[in-house]
Amino acid sequence: MILEVNGVKFGYNGKAVLKDVELDVKEGEMLVILGPNGVGKTTLLRCINAILKPKAGTIMVDGKNVLKMEPKAIARRVGYVAQYQARTRMTAFDAILMGRKPHLRFRTSEKDLRMVDGAIKVLGLGELAMRHIDEMSGGELQKVAVGRALVQEPRLLLLDEPTSSLDLKNSMNILSLIKRVVREHRVSAVMTMHNLNTALRFADKFVFLKGGTIHSAGEIRDVSADMIKDVYDIPVEILHHKGRPLVVPLN
């Protein structure tokens, strides 16, 4: 198991957001955390990489408790693509190279540069590599953030709404790329997503968050219209197209 979350509780200013969360993710698996606005999806991702410290519970990555690790040790294991990216005065190349920081020794190595070049190519950022990221569109910046997380070579990738600024083709390409990396490198990914159809298409497993706990969880084929109605308070029908579930809202 790459990620094991048990009994996690977290609140802001005494107001509980996560009351008792548990989940796990195996090698080669992508898990999607689903649930309505404000339910605590981002909070949970931030607890998993210890940006936020839970009030109770354990978070094990590769059998080690991240809550007891130094930030650099966490960064060697966990890559995080935040929902919003900081727009600093830095080229896309340098921003992606920053992902190598947890692995750097004295100076940038051939391998570091090769990995950054590879990420730029595979993300289709070639023409933008020397552009400053404070002069990029939201989608371009989101791709840079994914690139930075990939060159980090993490065991666990945390992706907060990774396609929120991407068009349809870029969304499909980026999620296919992440899925391929997860499979081929035997790592894991946990993502949050509002688009249920995209989530169900790419994830292997899901959890629905409701009221600070896991409302339901399982394989993608277990997602039901009743769960969605219960969690999002909207009636839906689940159709199947070429073997894939398609969620259609009924009002």
Ligand SMILES: Nc1ncnc2c1ncn2[C@@H]1O[C@H](COP(=O)(O)OP(=O)(O)OP(=O)(O)O)[C@@H](O)[C@H]1O
């Ligand atoms: N820094 C903060 N201080 C106080 N409350 C916060 C803070 N960040 C988030 N919250 C509150 O905690 C709850 C969970 O927020 P979170 O961002 O984790 O939800 P989410 O499920 O990711 O939402 P969305 O789908 O809208 O991005 C919300 O009620 C939010 O208002």
